[in-house]
Amino acid sequence: MVTLKDISKETGVSLTQVSRALGGFSDVNEQTRERVREAAQRLGYRPNSIAKGLKTGQTGFVAMVIPSDIDASGREIMFDMVVGISQAISRHGLKFLLHVVDSNADVTGAFDELYYGGGIDGFILTELEEPDPRVSYLKERKIPFVVHGQDAVAEHFFVDLDNFRVGEALAGRLLDAGHRRILFLNGNDHRIYSSTRTAGARRALTDRGIAPETIHVSYGPMTRARGREAAVEWLRSDEPPTAIIAGNMMLARGVYDAAAELGLSIPSDLSLVAHDDVLIQYPAEGFDPSLCVTRSSLSEAWSSLATLMSRAIAPESPEIEHVLMRPELVEGASVAEPSGSASAR
Amino acid sequence: MVTLKDISKETGVSLTQVSRALGGFSDVNEQTRERVREAAQRLGYRPNSIAKGLKTGQTGFVAMVIPSDIDASGREIMFDMVVGISQAISRHGLKFLLHVVDSNADVTGAFDELYYGGGIDGFILTELEEPDPRVSYLKERKIPFVVHGQDAVAEHFFVDLDNFRVGEALAGRLLDAGHRRILFLNGNDHRIYSSTRTAGARRALTDRGIAPETIHVSYGPMTRARGREAAVEWLRSDEPPTAIIAGNMMLARGVYDAAAELGLSIPSDLSLVAHDDVLIQYPAEGFDPSLCVTRSSLSEAWSSLATLMSRAIAPESPEIEHVLMRPELVEGASVAEPSGSASAR
DNA sequence: CTGAAAGCGCTTACAG
């Protein structure tokens, strides 16, 4: 293992100057810096982040703590999250650590252990609930953390999709096309983003002076299976919806399945809009007819998350920052006017 | 942050003795040790593993490096692996780090960075290919690593299921029931475990003096969808199999789907055996009729992996160890004699 | 059984 001392010996430059030369400090003679750099390169020097961590209190490790007992639908999305976050974190020169605990109850204990004893600089929280005990725990102890998602107070670093706008835009798109019986396949009801999207959809209604019952909101897991089942159930009811809002691309897939099953064609018999997180496995391109969506890339969200994280762990307890990502409305061929008694209730 | 120095001041015991008392060394007066322990507890002391790491060269961090471009079927299993491994590692007092790189090519670079500069003690490798460049890379540099799975040479720490026995036992079970037209739904053909299982099945044949064509091996992803499709295809062919071997529970599910679709009943029309990794999402209990399986818990494999890892990173470059897990044959109601011309070719 | 001392590899005031 090559150390600064080795480079110092090799070049005859003092340890102090070697450190400063490599650290990019301005008060080093350019010639000295070059000699040091060359030697570092030649010897294959790699800075020891452990030693640096001991001295500065910053190791560059950030962690995410998850319980092992996540349900099946959570698992599917969780891996994508982990991969996306890990990549984004690496690109910011930090290192990402995934730590699994046996149950939800052990999460806060793991925070303590990793932060005070494990050289972890800060934590990433996702899938926030309200109220979330993790948030208050970390806040009390002034342990740096960044959240994907938000809660009502949100006095902390967070990145989130503007879910209100998502609900508003998707509902608005259908209402403006003339639909007055709409089914909204939303996420689980204890998730904050679900209620925020519902609120956005409600706003679209009140802005247009349309009755609240126009949109029926159904909460549940955002899977293809549920999309199909819920769509079939409602489309077979006495007053079937003329349009559906799907919370993500998996639900939208399920709705296409249901339409095929019931012999309904999109958009003439049924209009559909959805939100697209731009996940590789569920590309928007796969839909025929093309799907009208609000779009916001999750991987961009991870990138923002990493940026905020590097700010959050800065030594001089920094100003809290937020990023609210605005979805883009992308037109598609999946929306038409309601057939028949279109504009009627 | 509470340090040994604080405890030393609090108790009047020297720093050296405080360290030794907490470290569990025998040459410390029991009374002294108690006083130190009590103070540590009271002050909320947490050993700083960064400092310890700098001194001893051991941080207790072990890492797994994965490329971000894993395919869909790989993702599904990968998350379970990560969770299982992470848990097992934690239970051994080590800390697990998942590091994602953009492509396969970056994996070895990440090894260097994490080992020489990042305070990582060792690596976990899974999903081995043959030959696997990661193995030679780590071996050359004498970087500690432990493998789940094995290759032909295997001059390194590894844990693996005895896949030869799996193939042998499953094929043997069906052959002994009288089946002579067997379809083996195996894993991807570039995986070592797939070919090892095939070899085991071949051995079952030769041991009984039965012709090799008796078992047809089909390679592919081990998903429910493929299980269904492949089973339907073969069951509809001119000479349909009277029994099927499924490489895992997902494939077995698919075969049950296929049987239901074709109106075949298990075991009277079709016998089925499978290998069960004891994954929570794919429980063996869900099958009706109950499934005859070879069983070996993956979580036990992770536990062994963690044990080996703690040995592999020991300072005095230790003896290489292997664990080959023996599957258990669990009977079920999914196997019967072939109907009609049972014992004929 | 105990404690003073050196040192892991780095950073950073401080004094030239």
Next chain:
DNA sequence: CTGAAAGCGCTTACAG
């Protein structure tokens, strides 16, 4: 622009 020195929190010979 440069270098000697202290110190981050721990471990571990070494000498009592």
